[in-house]
Amino acid sequence: MSQNPTATAGTSATELAGFEGLHNQELLGRYNQSLMGVFGTPQRVLVRGSGCTVWDADGKEYLDLLGGIAVNALGHAHPLLTSVVSSQLATLGHVSNFFTSPSQIALAEKLLGLSAAPAGSKVFFANSGTEALEAAFKLARRHGNNDAGGKRGRILALENAFHGRTMGALALTWKQAYREPFEPLPGGVEHIPAGDADALRAAVDETVAAVFIEPIQGEAGVRGYPAGYLELARELTREAGALLVFDEVQTGVGRTGKWFASEGVLPDAMTLAKGLGGGFPIGAMITFGPDVSTLLGTGQHGTTFGGNPVATAAALATLHTIESQQLLVHVRQTGQAIREALSGLDFVTEVRGEGLLIGFDLAAEAAPALVQRALDAGFIVNSTGPATVRLAPPLIVTAEQVQRFVDALPELYAAATKEEK
Structure with missing residues (x-):
């Protein structure tokens, strides 16, 4: 070359x-x-x-x-996005997560505000949607392992779901052509019919650690659910003591005309990526409330590049533009x-x-x-x-x-x- x-x-x-x-x-x-x-x-x-x-x-x-x-x-x-990214890179590009930056803190606060997160909620930054799902997968495992009797070994996802291609995210993904070449995948994941209220009622009980749902299944052909399905998932998981995780990687950040497609139903965790950085790689997991937000402690998860100053500056510029315009x-x-x-x-x-x-x-x-x-x-x-x-x-x-x-x-x-x- x-x-x-x-x-x-x-x-x-x-x-x-x-x-x-x-x-x-x-x-x-x-x-x-x-x-x-x-x-x-x-x-x-x-x-x-x-x-x-x-x-x-x-x-x-x-x-x-x-x-x-x-x-x-x-x-x-986009002129604002390119200006903010260039300015941030010319000032401070990467510092590792031994340190933080103003843009990282500001973006976390902004996402907590946009998602109507209650006190004690937190944000974890990654580099992509599949990484955000890996964090949520570990969150679910941690919640399941906290059960004194060790009974919460099941994680539920939906048929036709797509959550990513790394091993944990792939275990949540439905399509067999994606899964089979890499089996055995992380165990304990079960897929139930999407949008089927009776199947959801039958599956969610005290043995379930978490239920993962895309508010709209994008890779399945942009398919939603019957009215009240997300609300039912919230009700059932709360009664059973399971986590409800919304995968808003594709649907979040204004894509559906709302900040989040699941608006009105507060999950225990939400994953974001794709549009969040306006083209710059960034992912995020938001945890809602102090109980869920303390499940992963120091050293139990991490990332080298996640939440770097340039990516978080890009996301701030993107959110500002969506809001101001x-x-x-x-x-x-x-x-x-x-x-x-x-x-x-x-x-x-x-x-x-x-x-x-x-x-x-x-x-x-x-x-x-x-x-x-x-x-x-x-x-x-x-x-x-x-x-x-x-x-x-x-x-x-x-x-x-x-x-x-x-x-x-x-x-x-x-x-x-x-x-x-």
Whole structure:
């Protein structure tokens, strides 16, 4: 690899690597030679972004309606976010958790306030959603092991759930294709039918340490539950002495038009990531109340990079922007307009979701082909199943921008279904 020996301040990573002028195919060839193939071959090499638009190495423009899978809450290159991150990195980038920083303390206080946490609640910072779930998994184990009789060995999760790919988070995840190559996974996890009140009542008892629930199952196709299901989970876990853990990694931080999709039901712990840093890696676990917040003591969990000054500064900038620009209202209004527009298409059989987390089903199992056709046409979307398309655009996206995709959908669908035949 050629490198620039005269690099100075202001040099980009592309310039530093000597990659100027290289195009998609050449870069993808080098990717396949040098990176592990756990993601397959990427679809494009993206080189820059602005707002809801990104460009690839060939100069082609795309409307980003996936937002890095619900990560880029403020779009790309948001001026406040880039300014705050640059300023913090130029001041203090990393100090380890032998020390703390003002941004770490401020972000913890902000999250406790937004989540209406009672006195004695605490925050643990990680680097990703799966790490936040690992912390919650250990919290559940600790709670179960605190039982004097050792009876709380069961942890409940839902069928079709996705909680991550590290070993503890994977044990909570439903999909067998993800799980089987890595078994035996941490034991004691049982999956029960999602949204089934009777199954929940039958499963939750004094042998359960914790119940893990995504308020909306994103990877399952943006699927919610019958009215009252989360409230029932809260009632049953409280009666049984089990913890209730909400996985808001995808649904939190304004994605559904509320700060948290579970708003109105207070769990014992909540995990966050994705949109929290606006594109900068950060995860968090919030524990509610002093009893739960003291389960993990000194030395019982940790992280090198979690809660570093740059990541927490990025999260503060993201939350400030969502709040100051009243993006929650915008998300609710824009999401409603998009769902109505999609519902008007005759080949769309169902539209689901809240705010700007949207899933819609096609009349034919042509979603993967449609996603590829959309990419060729300049739209980035995602399929979560053979007939399901998911949208999770930046929270700043406009209804007019998404309408461009809706207007293109009939032609894209026709081409995709023809291809499938």
